[in-house]
Every structure is written in C-alpha cells, then in structure tokens.
Amino acid sequence: LKKEEVDLKDLVKTIVQAFESKASEKGLDMRLELPGEKILVWADEDKLNQIFMNLIDNAIKFTRQGFIKIGLEEKDKEVFCSVQDSGIGIPAEDLPKIFDKFTQFGRKDGPGEKGTGLGLSIVKGLVSLHGGQIWVESQLGRGTVVTFSIPKLSFEDRLKECLSTMIQESVEKKGTFSVLVFSLLKWEVLCQESEQKASQALSGMVSLLRKSLRRSGDTVMAKEGRFFLILPDTKKKDAPFVLERMKEILTGHIRSDAWLSEKISLEAYAFSYPEDAVALGKWLEE
Numbered sequence: 001l002k003k004e005e006v007d008l009k010d011l012v013k014t015i016v017q018a019f020e021s022k023a024s025e026k027g028l029d030m031r032l033e034l035p036g037e038k039i040l041v042w043a044d045e046d047k048l049n050q051i052f053m054n055l056i057d058n059a060i061k062f063t064r065q066g067f068i069k070i071g072l073e074e075k076d077k078e079v080f081c082s083v084q085d086s087g088i089g090i091p092a093e094d095l096p097k098i099f100d101k102f103t104q105f106g107r108k109d110g111p112g113e114k115g116t117g118l119g120l121s122i123v124k125g126l127v128s129l130h131g132g133q134i135w136v137e138s139q140l141g142r143g144t145v146v147t148f149s150i151p152k153l154s155f156e157d158r159l160k161e162c163l164s165t166m167i168q169e170s171v172e173k174k175g176t177f178s179v180l181v182f183s184l185l186k187w188e189v190l191c192q193e194s195e196q197k198a199s200q201a202l203s204g205m206v207s208l209l210r211k212s213l214r215r216s217g218d219t220v221m222a223k224e225g226r227f228f229l230i231l232p233d234t235k236k237k238d239a240p241f242v243l244e245r246m247k248e249i250l251t252g253h254i255r256s257d258a259w260l261s262e263k264i265s266l267e268a269y270a271f272s273y274p275e276d277a278v279a280l281g282k283w284l285e286e
Contacts, residue, residue: 006040032071034071052081059085069084084146089142089143134148176233180268181226
C-alpha cells in the first residue's frame with residue numbers, strides 16, 4: 001500500500017460523479033449521506049477508489065429500480081463506509097460465501113452481467129490490507145448493504161507506520177530515504193489568535209509542499225505547525241538540496257502572507273536512512 005492522508009468525503013463525491021450517468025440511464029437515484037466535515041484516513045487512495053468503484057458498480061448492475069446510497073460515518077476509532085441498493089438482493093444461503101473466490105450466485109440482471117467472481121474477494125483483500133473489516137446484509141428482493149471499516153490512526157501512529165514501511169523497504173532493497181522536518185516557530189501564537197485561520201494556513205502550506213514535490217512516492221504530513229516530508233530513494237548527499245528548495249518555497253509563502261510573516265519563522269533539518277538511523281530513532285522517541 002502507498003498510504004497518505006485521504007479525505008474520504010471528497011473521494012466519494014468524485015467517484016459518485018463518475019457513476020451518475022450510468023445510474024441515470026437505469027433511472028436510479030444516487031444518494032449521498034456524508035458528514036459536514038472532511039474525514040481524513042491514512043490509506044492508499046487508489047485502493048480505496050478500487051473498493052468503492054467495485055461496490056457501486058455492483059450495486060448499479062443488480063438494481064433495476066430505486067436507489068443507490070453511499071454513506072460515511074465517523075466513529076472514535078473507525079470510519080464506516082456503506083453502499084446500499086434497492087436491488088434484487090442475495091439469497092440468505094449464499095451470504096456466507098459472498099467473499100469466496102470464483103463464486104457466482106443467482107444475483108444477475110440479464111445477459112452479460114456475470115463476472116469472474118473475483119470482485120468482492122479482491123475488495124475484501126484490500127479492506128483487510130488497511131486493517132478493516134467488511135460485511136454484507138441482504139434480503140432477496142429488497143436490496144443489499146455492503147459495509148466496510150477503515151481504522152483511524154493517530155498522527156503519531158501514521159508517522160511511525162510510514163517510517164517503519166520505509167525502513168523495511170530500504171532494508172529489503174538496500175536502499176535509502178530521507179526525512180525533512182520543518183517547524184513553524186511560535187506556532188502557538190497563531191493558534192491563540194485564531195485556531196481556524198491557523199488550521200487553514202497549515203492546510204495551505206501542506207498543499208503547497210505536495211505540489212512542489214515532483215514524485216508520486218513522496219509523502220507530506222503535518223501537525224501543530226510541523227511538516228514531515230518523507231522522500232524515498234533520496235540519499236544523504238541529495239537531501240540538503242531538497243531541504244533548501246522546500247525551505248525557500250515555504251519561506252516565500254510565509255513572507256507573502258502578512259498574517260503569517262508577522263508572527264512566525266521557519267526551522268528546518270533533515271535525517272537520512274541508514275546514516276542517521278540512530279538519530280532518527282531518538283528524535284521519534286522524543
């Protein structure tokens with residue numbers, strides 16, 4: 001998995017738009033039940049896209065009339081995602097086998113609708129890779145609800161998981177990676193003045209850093225005025241050049257914003273693995 005912070009709400013909206021014409025052709029009502037705030041999860045965006053695409057496509061395929069409803073619900077430690085349809089349903093005796101490979105059921109909607117029987121098996125595998133669970137509720141002739149969960153990890157857990165993955169890959173491939181850290185000094189001053197404006201400023205700088213990095217494998221994470229840039233295949237001798245370029249971009253952005261430039265300054269440093277493995281470990285513990 002190539003994990004990053006993903007806004008599930010935006011992801012679902014984009015996917016549903018892609019299915020609107022297909023649903024409209026069948027006269028189906030596409031419904032969304034989404035929270036007001038964004039929902040951030042630490043996940044592989046491409047794999048989440050594959051999960052939702054498969055489930056929504058199945059729902060449309062096996063629904064002759066009525067609706068398709070996609071919902072998100074955020075709990076303390078998990079996010080629950082559901083795809084519900086008013087379709088033909090699944091026989092009760094087939095539900096225990098629904099995620100088995102190469103299993104086809106009587107849930108079909110005309111010629112050409114049967115597939116390989118791998119779709120839901122693959123979906124279950126992708127959900128499991130994210131540490132979640134998936135289940136199906138259905139009544140024959142009354143529709144189906146497929147629900148899956150994605151665990152919510154703290155920022156510290158996400159950062160450690162990302163770095164652990166990078167270390168494992170570097171050991172296996174005898175490779176390297178670098179971590180660039182940028183700290184906004186006196187960040188607490190901004191938060192005391194306006195937490196909302198401080199949060200918006202942080203999000204804006206994260207977006208700026210992501211656009212400035214040129215490789216898809218680079219990761220940007222941020223919390224409480226501190227940015228972490230995790231750069232695979234970046235050697236120790238190359239890290240200072242990237243550090244300076246990113247520092248110039250952030251500094252220029254701060255100076256161009258009167259509210260930011262009057263209150264904060266920037267501090268930056270870099271670690272490279274394996275050369276700085278011990279220092280990186282101690283820094284993480286702190």
